[in-house]
Amino acid sequence: MTKSTETAGATTSYLRIFERFALIVVWALLILFFSVLMPSSFFNWGNFAILFASYAPAALLALAIIVPLTAGDYDLAVGATLTLSSCLVGVLNVWMGLPIVLCIVIALSAGAAVGLFHALFIIYFRIPSLVVTLGTTSLMTGIVQWMTNSSTIGGIDNSLIMAVVGGRIFGIPYSFYYAIAAVLVLWYVFEFTPLGRRLLFVGRGREVARLNGVSVDKMRVGALVSSGVIASAAGVLYAGTLGSADPYSGLNYLLPAFAAAFLGSTTILPGRFNALGTLVAVYFLGTGITGLTMLGIPLWVTNVFNGGALIAAVTISQLTRGREATDIG
Template identity: 40%
Template sequence: MSSDVKGSPGATGLAERARTQPDLGPAGGFDGSSPRRRGGELLADAGSRFALIGVLVLLWVVFSVVNPAAFATVSNLQTILSVQATTGLLALAVVVPLVAGHFDLSTGFQFGLAQSLCALLVIRQQWNPLLALGFVLVVGVVIGVVNGQLITRLRLPSFTTTLGTGMVVLGLTEWLTRNQVITGPAPAWFLDLGRMRVAGIPLPFLYLAIVAIVLFVLLEYTVWGRRAYAIGANVVAARLSGISADRQVRQSFVITGVLCGLAGCISMMSLGGSSPVIGLGSLLPAFAAAFLGATCIRPGRYNVAGTIVAVYVIGVGITGLQQLGAEIYIQDLFNGAALLIALIISTVARRRRVAG
């Protein structure tokens, strides 16, 4: 069946109804519960949706009270917004295939390659920065195509496949850079694109905001997004409804490659150089934010808004603790704890839905 069939009552229609309609109970209507009970359920629903935002506000207030001289400043806010923007882009890159039911463990390594390749071309090879940016994005597309083809054509599991391609990408990065940090002079206007502020807002955060808005619209308000969620929910039903699941999955991995390339270039512009091993520490924060974000705004579903909130919850927590003198390992502890908490919450919620 064609993937362009309109009006299909299958998985696409079901995904749309699930997205737009509230849960009305087994009978699909009024269940006889008292107004007080319904009010309590609405309050509980609002709490589950926006609890993470409350955590973000609470963390900011606590650290501002405990350490006002360092934390409660405009410059610190600007730094957090800028530094976490790269993690936010990587987290969104992780979310796209997750929505379609697949993992991409190569994202951190793609990010490292993009950063190093951008620095190599601009600093050492003296390429026009815009040409270098375009080349890096094309490389991201190629990696996404490779991942998508291996998974959909050969039916390989995405978890181990992308881990394997990620290690290949890491090796390629170390070969290109001779496993060395790349620094040196670069056009000032290019570096300013990663360092300047507009009305006090860092440009990297604005890039993240633009990407997040585009991706939010794509996933929540387009046929492509509804199909992606349908595939992630039940790929067999999605195929029976006429959705080309394989094509959708391949497109998801291409989008991930582009976002990783963009994140690497923005990071290079901000830092003025690159490190060949930066990708090793980038994967866990991205997945932690993606999973934690699935407990917020749209609980039980990977979503853009929740992911962004989770990125800054983790970023604010780590920054506040480090400014209080915490050791460098606190970052890994915080990211790991966030991932575990997200998994526990999602597992408990799923069991309650099944039991109910």
């Protein structure tokens, strides 16, 4: 091996390391930028505590997205599932008087049922996942509006609120730590279990996976059901954070969550949807939106920011995944 070859190899290695952590560096620079502009209001622990807690449901929603994405399926209905879950908690607890624990169990079960409904049409009737989940988004939105009379439901049991935001560790509400726990669980499953490797194998090539003895359909069903349950958990977390159920809330999270899912696949483990990268991306986008809001920008700028971030994230993700595939080949 020549000296020039060794130098080129070392340079490539350094570039790969930089690529893994580039988003974290950009996030730090973004924090620095807003801190210089607003040193007293932005750069304080109270602001970051609110940021970490308020974006915990978005973090769970982004995690719900990356599970089926890893298997090659899209779930556009996660935002509607979040709304359905939170409103079920509100209706069952406030209007029907059911215990909050039972309401949470029913909400999570509804998420599993949504996942099974998706699997029925996507896997067994062979309808594209984009079409199915777009349809169920409209379906669940209508059901929620009927169920709630299109009104916000307040007065959710205080025990849920206390469990989500009533206590703090290092000044940060519990909701943030629930999101961290979910990230760690998914990270472990994806990186250190045969289940995670099989799921990745299915996403890379279903026919190849099937020929190697992987039960592709079962893996995809499991991914869709997991997505529904995690999205429902995000709804429960959201209800506990607000103390109420809003029938129009979940769809606002959908675009940022998808942007975070794809942007997360460009960091930590570039070329793969991964839980740690998704968490970084959620709070990178959250920092940008929070900083812009505190600067007093018009509402439409937030939509431009989210849409632009999604386009950029998908483009970078595709380029990275394409390069990774070339390297493997």
